[in-house]
């Protein structure tokens with residue numbers, strides 16, 4: 001996945017986020033998972049943060065098995081401390097955060 005630059009009109013990847021570090025919330029399934037996979041294919045290091053930590057770890061393993069770089073961690077996006085931990089983990093693991101996909105949508109927060 002690294003350094004790939006081809007014709008995007010043919011559906012090939014161009015390394016558009018090469019070397020970036022992406023934190024994707026709710027990345028264990030659905031839109032978040034698809035986004036995490038695409039970000040990795042485009043060259044980003046991806047942290048998949050999800051309430052479903054087993055799913056997050058499986059998604060990261062799937063990305064790594066295809067040559068990408070990814071980690072799966074627990075996140076409860078409704079809890080400030082948990083968000084802080086996810087951000088701190090990402091910054092410590094990869095030195096920075098350059099892409100933040102706030103994919104988890106929450107309502108009725110108290």
Ligand SMILES: NC(=O)c1ccc[n+]([C@@H]2O[C@H](COP(=O)([O-])OP(=O)(O)OC[C@H]3O[C@@H](n4cnc5c(N)ncnc54)[C@H](O)[C@@H]3O)[C@@H](O)[C@H]2O)c1
Pocket residue numbers: 025026027028029030031032049050051052055075076077078103104105106
């Ligand atoms: N799919 C659609 O058509 C659509 C349309 C409009 C908006 N949305 C919104 O986009 C977001 C993603 O949609 P989706 O269809 O991929 O959903 P999904 O249910 O497939 O995936 C959501 C992911 O977020 C995780 N999650 C849920 N609550 C969490 C929390 N508090 N902390 C951390 N992780 C949590 C789940 O474990 C799951 O992996 C949702 O907020 C949804 O409301 C989706």
